[in-house]
Amino acid sequence: MSFTDSxxxxxxxxxxxxxxAYITMALIATCLGVxxxxxxxxxxxxxxxxxxxxxxxxxxxxxxxxxxxxxxxxLFYFGLGSIEGVSLSPFLAVVLALGLRSAAYQSQIxxxxxxxxxxxxxxxxxxxxxxxxxxxxLVLLPQALHFSLPGLANEYSIVLKDTAxxxxxxxxxxxxxGKFIVARTYATMTIYLTVAAIYxxxxxxxxxxxxxxxxxxxxPGLGDRAKESSR
Amino acid sequence: MSFLxxxxxxxxxGMSITLQLIVCxxxxxxxxxxxxxxxxxxxxxxxxxxxxxxxxxxxxxxxxVQLFIIYYGLPRFGxxxxxxxxxxxxxxxxxxxYHSEYFRGAILSIKSGQLEAARALGMGRLQAVLSIILxxxxxxxxxxxxxxxxxxxxxxxxxxxxxxxxxxxQGRLIAYETFRFFEVFLVVGLLYLGLVTIANRLLRxxxxxxxxxxx
Numbered sequence: 001m002s003f004t005d006s007x008x009x010x011x012x013x014x015x016x017x018x019x020x021a022y023i024t025m026a027l028i029a030t031c032l033g034v035x036x037x038x039x040x041x042x043x044x045x046x047x048x049x050x051x052x053x054x055x056x057x058x059x060x061x062x063x064x065x066x067x068x069x070x071x072x073x074x075l076f077y078f079g080l081g082s083i084e085g086v087s088l089s090p091f092l093a094v095v096l097a098l099g100l101r102s103a104a105y106q107s108q109i110x111x112x113x114x115x116x117x118x119x120x121x122x123x124x125x126x127x128x129x130x131x132x133x134x135x136x137x138l139v140l141l142p143q144a145l146h147f148s149l150p151g152l153a154n155e156y157s158i159v160l161k162d163t164a165x166x167x168x169x170x171x172x173x174x175x176x177x178g179k180f181i182v183a184r185t186y187a188t189m190t191i192y193l194t195v196a197a198i199y200x201x202x203x204x205x206x207x208x209x210x211x212x213x214x215x216x217x218x219x220p221g222l223g224d225r226a227k228e229s230s231r
Numbered sequence: 232m233s234f235l236x237x238x239x240x241x242x243x244x245g246m247s248i249t250l251q252l253i254v255c256x257x258x259x260x261x262x263x264x265x266x267x268x269x270x271x272x273x274x275x276x277x278x279x280x281x282x283x284x285x286x287x288x289x290x291x292x293x294x295x296v297q298l299f300i301i302y303y304g305l306p307r308f309g310x311x312x313x314x315x316x317x318x319x320x321x322x323x324x325x326x327x328x329y330h331s332e333y334f335r336g337a338i339l340s341i342k343s344g345q346l347e348a349a350r351a352l353g354m355g356r357l358q359a360v361l362s363i364i365l366x367x368x369x370x371x372x373x374x375x376x377x378x379x380x381x382x383x384x385x386x387x388x389x390x391x392x393x394x395x396x397x398x399x400x401q402g403r404l405i406a407y408e409t410f411r412f413f414e415v416f417l418v419v420g421l422l423y424l425g426l427v428t429i430a431n432r433l434l435r436x437x438x439x440x441x442x443x444x445x446x
Contacts, residue, residue, distance in 0.1 A: 066424035068385035070392075070399055071416055078406060079413030157291075164293035168392060175296060182303070189304035192296060200291040 006190045013181045013191065020177030021198050027094060027163040027173060028206075032156060034099030039106030044136065046111045057107070064104035069162045072097040077169040094166040102159055109155065113147035114140060146217045153210035157203050164199070174198060238405045238415065245401030246422060252315070252387045252397065256322035257380055263323060264330025264376075268368070271331065272338045273360055282331070289328035295389055297321045302393045318390040322383060329379045330372075337371035338364060370441050377434035381427055388423070398422060 045057045064072070077093035080086050088096070117140050125135035167176035178195040182188050271282035289297065302317040312320065341364055349359035391400040402419035406412045 062424065063420070066385075066427045067420035068388040068399070068423050070388040071402070071420045071423060074399075074403065074406075075413065075416040075420060079416050082410065082412040161293035161295075164295040165389075167295075175293070175299075189300065189307045192300045192304050196288075196292040196296045196300065199293055199296060200288065203291040204287075 006187070009185060009187055009190055010194050013194070016177050016181065017174060017194060017198060020172065020174035021202065023171065023173040024160070024163050024202070027091070027098070027166060027171070028156065028160050030095045031098040031102055031159050031163070032152075034095060035102030035106045035155070035159075038100065038103035040110055040141075042103060042107035043110030043114060046107060047114050048132075048136070061104050061107065064101045067101075069098065069101060070165050070168065072101055073165055073169055090166070090169045090171045093169055094163070094171055098159060098162055098165075101162075102155060105155055105158070106152070109148045109151035110144060112151070113144040116147050117143045143222070146214070146219075146222075149210055149214040149217070153207050153214075156206045156210060160199070160203055160206065234409060234411060235414075235418065238409070238418070241401050241405060242398060242419065242422060245396060245398040246426075248315075248395065248397040248400075249384075249387050249390075249426070252318055252322065252390055252395075253384055255319045256326065256387075257383065259319070259323035260326035260330055260379075260383070261376070263327025264334050265365075265369075267327065267331035268334030268338060269360065269365075271335055273356075286328050286331060289325050290332070294321060294325045294386055295392060297325055298389060298393055314390065314393045314395040317393055318387075318395055322387065326379055326383045329382075330376055333372045333375035333379065334368055336375070337368040340371060341367050370443065373434075373438050373441055377431070377438065380434065381430055384426055384430055385423060 042057055042060070045053045049057060067075070073094060076097040077088060077090060081088050081093070121139055121143070122135055125139040126132070130138065163173060164175045166173050167179065170176075172180075174195055178191050182191050185191070267282045267285060270278045271286070272279070274282065298317065298321040301312065301321050302314065305312060305317075345363055345367075346359055349363045350356070354362070387397065388399040390397050391403065394400075396404065398419060402415050406415040409415065
């Protein structure tokens with residue numbers, strides 16, 4: 001295949017691939033969302049929980065960080081799907097598997113940044129008459145979320161790359177659209193390189209968005225002290 | 232339970248493939264990582280920008296896509312690799328990119344005065360890097376690299392998607408024969424968890440051994 005042929009093929013397949021990229025973005029957004037909603041409470045349990053709660057959170061952590069993403073995906077899609085009365089769509093299976101997995105990783109990020117905010121802030125808030133939940137919600141958590149943004153950017157790029165696994169259970173995202181085109185045209189290299197390029201753009205665009213968010217929410221003088229105490 | 236007794240030998244067979252994949256790609260990945268990190272830190276403009284491009288490409292795209300390019304794409308250019316070799320090439324290149332970033336971070340954390348001191352003692356540039364910077368870099372990067380190695384153990388399951396019958400692949404076959412999807416994948420996951428736990432223990436003890444008080 002000549003260079004112009006390849007270029008033609010890329011231009012013709014781009015709309016299809018971009019539709020796939022849209023599904024990929026939807027997957028990332030929901031997986032990160034599930035991870036956030038579950039990861040924050042998990043982190044609070046890791047830091048402030050009672051012994052039993054901590055123990056349960058630790059087991060959750062072990063399983064979801066110790067199993068490969070692909071095995072988790074199979075466990076949810078084929079395993080849960082084979083139980084009578086349960087039917088999961090491929091999309092939902094991916095969101096559950098990768099979302100719950102991301103929650104385990106995100107809880108570690110939030111745990112680290114909660115600890116980085118420092119003991120003194122909790123003591124100060126309590127001495128102003130706040131209850132413990134109030135102090136966590138109003139004082140510690142907002143600061144911790146800001147400190148966790150660099151870690152979240154990292155997590156975004158990991159989840160983005162893991163969503164490529166979704167093709168293995170039949171979600172028609174970016175990679176599987178690429179596979180369809182390859183099955184018709186046999187232009188393996190051209191198509192997979194284009195797919196890789198789209199992933200590359202998505203990765204660095206997302207990281208840029210998190211970087212801007214981090215800059216926007218920065219409070220002068222705040223980060224420096226937390227970094228010192230976390231050392 | 233009897234089904235498990237039948238399945239376990241086959242799962243261990245798959246696990247041996249998984250172990251072979253890991254044992255081959257971890258050292259190659261580390262070697263690539265060290266070379267690229269040194270190239271990016273001490274190479275000239277050309278070498279360091281090449282290293283940067285390599286890092287950006289392999290850290291910015293999914294491992295699965297890299298695997299597909301190597302397994303399905305390279306035959307276009309007459310380079311036909313077996314699933315096993317493709318997996319090792321993809322795993323080494325990808326983890327090498329991550330390792331190199333950790334090694335580079337370690338190099339940056341070593342004060343530049345050390346290199347100057349070594350040069351002042353009459354060492355050549357290469358000698359100073361190899362005998363002063365390299366040992367410290369390896370020590371400092373060890374925790375991050377251990378993490379990456381543990382990641383690689385888990386991501387080795389992608390080899391199944393290029394038709395290699397590793398631990399995940401055997402699990403999939405057994406699950407289709409017995410229709411006990413949940414049990415089989417749970418056992419497969421626990422076996423990976425076991426591998427990861429053992430690797431963690433070994434790497435921690437290596438870290439303790441390499442620890443130099445006060446460094």
